[in-house]
Amino acid sequence: MTLIGEKRNSKEYYVQVYGKDVNGKIVYGFFPTGVPIPYNKGERAYKAAREEASVRGRQLESEFRARLLDTCVDHSNDTIAEYATYYLEDIWEDNKNSCHLQKSHLLNHIVPHIGYIKLKELTPGHIERLLKDFKEECNQRQSNIDAGIPNTPKPFYASIHKILVTLSAMLSHAVDRELIPRNVALSKKMYRDILKKLPQKEKVPAPTRDQITAILEAAKGSEIESVVVLMANYGLRREEALGLTWDDVSNDTLLIRNTVIKTDTCPRIFRKDTTKSKSSRRELPLNDYMRNYLLNLRSSQQQDAQLFRAAYKGEGFVCARRDGTPLAPDYVTHKFTKILKSSNLPVISLEKLRNGVATMIFNEVLSSELVGMWLGHSPRNVTESHYIDRRLIRDSLRKISDFLQKISESRLSEY
Numbered sequence: 001m002t003l004i005g006e007k008r009n010s011k012e013y014y015v016q017v018y019g020k021d022v023n024g025k026i027v028y029g030f031f032p033t034g035v036p037i038p039y040n041k042g043e044r045a046y047k048a049a050r051e052e053a054s055v056r057g058r059q060l061e062s063e064f065r066a067r068l069l070d071t072c073v074d075h076s077n078d079t080i081a082e083y084a085t086y087y088l089e090d091i092w093e094d095n096k097n098s099c100h101l102q103k104s105h106l107l108n109h110i111v112p113h114i115g116y117i118k119l120k121e122l123t124p125g126h127i128e129r130l131l132k133d134f135k136e137e138c139n140q141r142q143s144n145i146d147a148g149i150p151n152t153p154k155p156f157y158a159s160i161h162k163i164l165v166t167l168s169a170m171l172s173h174a175v176d177r178e179l180i181p182r183n184v185a186l187s188k189k190m191y192r193d194i195l196k197k198l199p200q201k202e203k204v205p206a207p208t209r210d211q212i213t214a215i216l217e218a219a220k221g222s223e224i225e226s227v228v229v230l231m232a233n234y235g236l237r238r239e240e241a242l243g244l245t246w247d248d249v250s251n252d253t254l255l256i257r258n259t260v261i262k263t264d265t266c267p268r269i270f271r272k273d274t275t276k277s278k279s280s281r282r283e284l285p286l287n288d289y290m291r292n293y294l295l296n297l298r299s300s301q302q303q304d305a306q307l308f309r310a311a312y313k314g315e316g317f318v319c320a321r322r323d324g325t326p327l328a329p330d331y332v333t334h335k336f337t338k339i340l341k342s343s344n345l346p347v348i349s350l351e352k353l354r355n356g357v358a359t360m361i362f363n364e365v366l367s368s369e370l371v372g373m374w375l376g377h378s379p380r381n382v383t384e385s386h387y388i389d390r391r392l393i394r395d396s397l398r399k400i401s402d403f404l405q406k407i408s409e410s411r412l413s414e415y
Helices: 043-069 080-091 096-114 124-146 157-176 192-197 209-219 225-234 238-243 288-311 329-342 351-365 368-375 382-386 390-414
Strands: 002-004 012-020 026-036 253-256 259-262 270-273 282-285
Touching: 002 043, 012 043, 026 043, 080 096, 080 157, 096 124, 096 157, 124 157, 209 225, 209 329, 209 351, 209 390, 225 238, 225 288, 225 351, 225 390, 238 259, 238 329, 282 368, 282 390, 288 390, 351 368, 351 390, 368 390
Parallel strands: none
Antiparallel strands: 002 012, 012 026, 253 282, 259 270
16 A cells, blocks of 8 residues: 555545456555644644544545455465465454464464464364474474573473464454354363373562662663563563553653554564454553653653654654664563663563562552552453442542652652
8 A cells, every 4th residue: 555645736635556356467556545644733633634634534444455356355265374374464453463373373383384384274183293203393493402402492381381372363264254163172171180290380470669669770771771660669560661652641640541553564663553352441540650750751752852853753752762663572572581681680570570560559558459550451341331430440540650750759769
């Protein structure tokens, strides 16, 4: 899809889309989106209009391709590999955040083993054989690591169940379209014994208050300091912290409504998307410590903008590099690990900071429902919707904000 807004005397955006007809020939189309071009209304209005036009352009592209084919493609004779491609294309728009992981599972693990099998010929025996192949592959990788063979990929014991969930989701997709009579990967009895025999990943406990304080001290002054502060003091997800913009920050509240993900087209392209779920979209009270930190951070970014001048590429993100470019989610994770190693701290995942905040909040309020509301978990308890008065919820969230402020102030005095 090519978005065209420079057409002479044009008052709205146009898109150039393409598709393949039944003979495989590429055909192009040129359509108006109905989105007016906001001439002389500022960069923000221009950016918003282009995003709206892009969404409309994708709809026009899908409709154009459907009209070219003029019929539904028959997938009844597809192999697992062929149907995997169709499945990913079909769910991509509705599940962008999870589709990247499903694509990795399908292309890296499922297709290489059973991709040649036709969808309608898949049996429980194939699934059982697939699990045994996974186990053998993991054991071989572990043996190579123990033997000191360089560049050996790590075994993926902990991901086997998630890979099966992806396969089951794809087969359920085929069942809904009446391509196969049943989902042969749904039965847990078939692979329960194999999963029990796999090495279980040890659960790392959530970091304590002292450990989080040490991590904050180690991350101070680094490029990812703001991400670590938001996660360690407010329990935000990594993608939520990276998606936070200054428009989401007011004097009293912090609005969680965006996430940042990396696209497949280019490692430098990032896209603001919706939250993980409806419950993840939330408004958190802003305590004094976090308000002062964010004010200082914004002042620092304004100074960097004056320093870099034309080279500054600020897009309004709270967590960004000094030149204003957004941080990549993978980069934040890798940088966090390096900081822990260089500071001789126990290596934990970035997500454990969120777990540590959840543990401290629960010890204070003794309510898993309120903890879930603060962290944006889904689904929420029925009590929230039917039994708890909204004023009590707001007061309880304010207590959480004040409690986290006390912890933040105590850490600040220890620096």
